[in-house]
Amino acid sequence: MTGSVGVSKDPLVCLPPEIVLRILDFSPVSTVAALTCSSRAWHAFIDRTHRDLIYSNIFRTEHSPSTREASLYYHEVQSFSKYYENTSSWKELCKKQTLLRRNWASEAPTTTESIFTIRREPVWRFRPDFKRRFIISTSQFGGLEVTCMDTGRQLWALSRDVVRPYAHLEYDDVNGRGTAVWDRNGDSLEIWRTTKEDGGERGVFEQIAVLHHDCETRGYQLSFNTLCVVSSQGQGFVYDMLQRPPQLVTHVKMENNAVGHLYQDHDCVLYSLGTKGFHVHSKMTGEYLGAIEPWKCSSHQFHYIDHPDLDNSENSQDSLALASAVQSMRESEPTVFPPRWPSTGRSVPLSIQPGVRSFLGQDLGDIRDQQLDALQDDDWGAGKICGNLMVGVSRGGRVIIVRNWRDCLSGVLGDDRARAAEALARNAAIIQCAPHDDPRNFDLGGWLSVRNGRILVEVRDQVYILGLNADGSPATGEQAHERPSYAVSKSATARLGSAVPVSFMALYDDCVMYTYAVVGMHGDEEAEDHHGNLYSRLFLTKAVRVLSFAPS
Incomplete structure (x- = not known):
């Protein structure tokens, strides 16, 4: 093109508008913004004549094909802050996306904080519904509650007689209905759906089915309009949730001793088998498709993270944090809402380093062999x-990241296993999160979230947000400037961090949500029972913490 039109000539003059528009389809929003400032002609071409076409194309090219684009107003986004609400043009939408992406990619992102203390009881599992604007949660003491996401007030609840203590909870939108699943004693699962779509009140549920199993149910997961259930006794179940009641479509025969963690894609389900890695089966036929076997990784695929110093974290001064927590619990409302002030001090930078961590006097080769x-x-x-x-994630403090994971499945044939091992060598990375010098009694935690090129894991007293490159590899060195990693506190005071594990956490488009250890306080009416001692009236509980990354 430069040989025929000359590098000094303006493409707006030399090329047909159709060609210029096609070129802009492949241009990032930063390039388009720069062009609007280069001349009046470019400003008119982009921001007047072809504004909606250009910015709507940018919106589509910046999202993966799996993203469901509902409309200009982006109704399907998982946003706590309602960040995209009242967006009036494609240009404004692209601007908001750019600002949000830049904040996520900052080494010290600006966040606001909301804390929901639900019934002053320890939250066990919870799930947000951004469409209906509520949080549904179970408790360590039993019962279920639906809490308004915008006010913190109770919308609906079930008693402890109906929902057992420590009930696991799954939730998803199934065919336009908010659908919740929780377990009860006897290896049965209860299925409930929202009633508002039939004219009921927001946040109210009705029971539609109870699924009984004749084997120990260790875990279940709801997405893609299917409910997948796993037993430790070599069985799996796949239910079609579009049917009422849900219908069993596949009975999976698998290895024994599944640990309960499972996750699904549109056509397959991933089961954790503990020391045997991750096994994959077809959701349609139950056929065994292969396994991801982390122990086949070699030492050149290792990375490590030094755990950050608590002295630099947001809750290092325990006495001040405790006083703040107590003061907040003395207020009439048990919820910190609207969100607290913007701050860049709620995170601590992390650095993912290639190789294995070595110490003075240790031989690097011996460390690799030990790993x-x-x-x-x-x-x-x-x-x-x-x-x-x-x-x-593993109990030994490791995170395995596998790109093109389907190519890395080790099948039942020898050739398949050799090919899978080669693919694993090309596509896998291991990140060691536990300190190498103190691996005893370490547990990485039971929860994991992956979204928009980031990984969320629990490590001791903090929650790690790990950045990935565009190809899914860990962001290290100079690459970390584009996708930085950082940690946030998982408790109101540092002393509580290691003692209270996270029981649910997840990444969303504009926020991180997880259970958060806080200090509660019994009411004034109980003062005599505590002889007027303020600190004797304190108790430990777990709330829902929301860290919003949405720019002000």
């Missing part, structure tokens, strides 16, 4: 599939 030996015996728990990316 490989430990990898052979590691116990793998939660695993997630996100497009071509698969991520899993």
